[in-house]
Amino acid sequence: MNMRAVLGAATALTAVGLTAAAQDATTLTIATVNNGDMIRMQALSDNFTEQNPDIALEWVTLEENVLRQRVTQDIATGGGQFDVMTIGTYEVPIWAAQDWLLPLDDLPADYDVDDLLPAIRSALSVDGTLYAAPFYGESAMVMYRTDVAEQAGVEIPDEPTWSDIKAAAEAMHDPDNEVYGICLRGKPGWGENMGFITAMANSYGASWFDMEWQPQFDSEPWQAAMNDYLELMNNYGPPGASSNGFNENLALFQQGRCGMWIDATVAASFVTDPDDSTVADSVGYATFPSREGVDNRGNWLWAWSLAVPSSTDAEDAAKRFVAWATSKDYTTLVAQEEGWRAAPPGTRTSLYQNQEYQAAAPFAEMTLKAMQAATPENPSVDEVPYTGGQFVAIPEFQGIGTAVGQTFSAALAGQMDAEQALQTAQQLTQREMQRAGYID
Template identity: 75%
Template sequence: MSLKRVLGATTALTLCSAAAFAQDTTITIATVNNGDMIRMQGYTDQFTEETGIGVEWVTLEENVLRQRVTQDIATGGGQFDVMTIGTYEVPIWANQEWLAPLDDLPEDYNVDDLLPAVREALSVDGTLYAAPFYGESAMIMYRTDLAEEAGIDMPDSPTWSEVMSAAEAMTDKENDIYGICLRGKPGWGENMAFLTAMANSYGARWFDMDWKAQFDSEDWTATLNDYLTMMNEYGPPGASSNGFNENLSLFQQGRCGMWIDATVAAGFVTDPDESTVADSVGFAQFPNKEGVDNHGNWLWAWSLAVPASSDDTDAAKQFVAWATSQEYTQLVAEDEGWRAAPPGTRTSLYENEEYQEAAPFAEMTLESMNAVDTQAPSVQEIPYTGAQFVAIPEFQGIGTAVGQQFSAALAGQVDAETALSNAQTSTQREIDRAGYGEN
């Protein structure tokens, strides 16, 4: 299909004709500074040409984005017409009636093509409240050349002991190569996304069935101590400031032997125009601890939602439909290759032979996403849902506070025991204040 035909196809997705919008109609979109979102902005002019709708972007670092959009939507500020949010916010905000339902998307949008787990995560009572731009779980990305040099045969489903042994073997600090890169930047969606998933794989949980915090448990102690050991002995300097984007850059520069993070990164680390190690990347499942049958996979979808406070709801919905459509995926593939297509949202993508051939990570991404059970992320009984987060409104504050403690431990400002104790105290205080566990 030619690019011209692809662009023409997007007009079929309009919720109303371009003529219905004055030329000065402009919507404001808040988004995260991740690679797929930056790529989307490059096609904005084409959307405007098709629809007559102008677009202004507010592109922010992940933690800042979450603060800005949460404040705006909670106060009904109306600063944004489209917000980039995730599987954590959507059901909570929809129940508060802060989001416009997306129950009037055009038939051509093909809602039924959305991956069932992602569609369910973005719906409340069967109604979609956000459209997924890309979806992800988590997996290991590793340097096959370094593994071969070190005599390591990485299994498809490794244990943490195997990961730590591989990290040690691949570390070469004299040449600025570090065996493992992991998130250290504090935030409920930054270091705590990774550490919650890791804790799940160690058999830990955030709360017991009486909503008692569990940071004083052996499982959390083992999780944090092993994380600190890996990062202090085999990780890069300044790791307490590294989030997704920082580690992506390190891996692309050839400075990480392994990186355990979101599956969406696979398309970037294998891009020869961006990554110096593109032809030497292997993939493996998120690790588990010996004796614990749980790989700690997470489920996330960066999605586009329309706040109920928007003054341009129809125009905003038209952009959401365009940016998350099958036609947009085809547009990117036509222009930049199938490997660059936004992953993890549509069944049709994983049935596409061209995508499977261009994206060696496709099968493992889909396998990882399908393995997630957000109803039972821990092997122990829990009173909450969510994989790499706890799906309660208070988690933004609680998770960030804990993330700050663990980041401080990584920076050497406190020891692990103190960080866990502080996390236990602050978490229990906030959960009691919110009234959880009361009969």
């Protein structure tokens, strides 16, 4: 046989081998959210498939509200549509208790579970067993334009009150030049506007329920918080704010349209990215505000995490992917590709001990401080029967929180005033809690 024939035969055998390998590959369907960190993970996933040629990845990337609806429906019905799900600290303990998630107690030794920040690890565990691996963790803080603040002659304290925020928003508001004093979430959803508004209400001394599970929207702290929220947004916010969630406000801030933005700490790496943000070199940070006389800054504790549903038929492959995407090696990969500033924050102790990260991420100290200050086990200054911070950790909250969020978004759009919105929230929440058997 001549050399050309040998090469031809070898090529044919290689093609057959590759085809067979492709046919034998396990396909993982991964449901994730359309934010910057998750999109970056998808872009870097060739690194995983090169290391694991027996696994192929299929991505379903969805807007936050849609993702929550799709994965909840799939896991509750045992649909098996997804092998890996992106879920949060709200879902993990509730779903694990229903045996809907596989335990992650068999991750490889080099994963180093003990390196996970204690608060995050605890939030994603039930009876000491981890049920989801954190991709990134966050709390909330104020991000503001230092240049606009200076021009307006205002100084934002490191630990501002809501009165400080209101005064700064008024001074920085310059709609003629398309700079709005403040940007806050208005898009309805239990994890969109209600994530922020619940945290804000906590910082005013409010709570969702008293110890008898009676709704508290008719209380003075809720009235004060809602009035100030609407005043800030109606007087100093951007137009169309009732449609703005995390991603929309991120884009506005990056474009220089927001004097201040109060939201998740994870946003800091994106507002300081010189490739995407026009204000990257003029961003300052402060803790989440509090109301004068209230010892609660509304800090929330959240992690977008990767979990493996019990309905998967690809357990081993799914756990391999989860371990890769939430590992220290993945953090190093991001740093190599995009710099340490872009490393997924808020999950590992080692990241905050890394001097390269500290030097590249001016927001690192404030992020860690906010996360360590979060008290999801005691979200309100009053004694309450629930945990959760910016949500209420009961199964019914998804439906109730979304309905209340729609009401508050309608108020922001001018369809009702604060009093009407709170009265509606009180009535619908009381009705749903009665149906669920919490109250008579």
